[in-house]
Amino acid sequence: MDVAARTSANNYFEDFQPGQVIRHARGKTVTEMDNVLITNMVMNTAEAHFNAHRMQGGQGHGVFNDRVVFGGINLSMVIGLAAQDTAEQAVREVGMTNIRLKHPVYHGDTLYAFSEVLEVADGDDPKTGVVTFRHYGINQDDKLCVMADRRVALKRRG
């Protein structure tokens, strides 16, 4: 199949330069379905994500008053929102660091994604290059909820 025809033309390695800041199309309202489904799918056993009775009954240890979205989902949702622009040409996800959960996300909150290019470097082979993105997720009230630095090997346009 012609893989290039099935992806965007503007998100190859050469399209990214350090300092670039991108506001990604679309936001996503994180629902109970997203949180409980993925939390349970990955067998995360923390009731803070799936026991409303306990959390609303004051057993959130003074930190939360209701079920809170698992931070791994917040991170994944923000990178997902950034993926069409920053992962469609990915040949390999290399790693991440500086992942920080700054503000809780509750059911019904909406996440928007922004990305900043920190660094571009040659890849393991001449057909790829490695881009380091700093991804940011903010909510409907402009609170910064999550950030993460992600290294990814992208195809060169050639």
Place this chain on the structure above:
Amino acid sequence: MSQDIVTRLKTDAAYWARGNRFGDFSPGQSFTHHWGRTITEGDNTTFSILTMHYNPRYTNAEFARAEGHPDTPVNPLLVFNTVFGLTVEDCSEGGGPFLGVDDLDYGVPVYPGDTVYADSETIDSRESEKRPDFGIVTWATRGVNQRGEEVIRFRRTNLVRKAR
């Protein structure tokens, strides 16, 4: 009658608690986390579409094969979430927000049908200046597949409650 049963249960039942507290952690201790998880094609598709992760290699088998993969690889963020999920009972279920992750490196790709296992070592445990009822604990976690090949490693930091 039913109410009598409920009363007896709530009075007599021994609670089999799960999870650890701050005082249970000390640097150097290791955990072999429970269960393991075989990641299926359905998991991969569901996770990728709910997070709107539009890299077609996770949702289009033809695309993945054209790129040299034997099958659709598992979205690395699902690998991260699954390995993390398996660590929660031992590490963080006892209570407190997840603060961050550093030095996450992916290893060999995971394909549907592969089984991942998680192990962790406590590498730091200290008081929280902002929240005296909690401590801050850092673990080094490693995920491996059914052949023992490393699929991911990362360091995670959480607030952990002190009270039982």
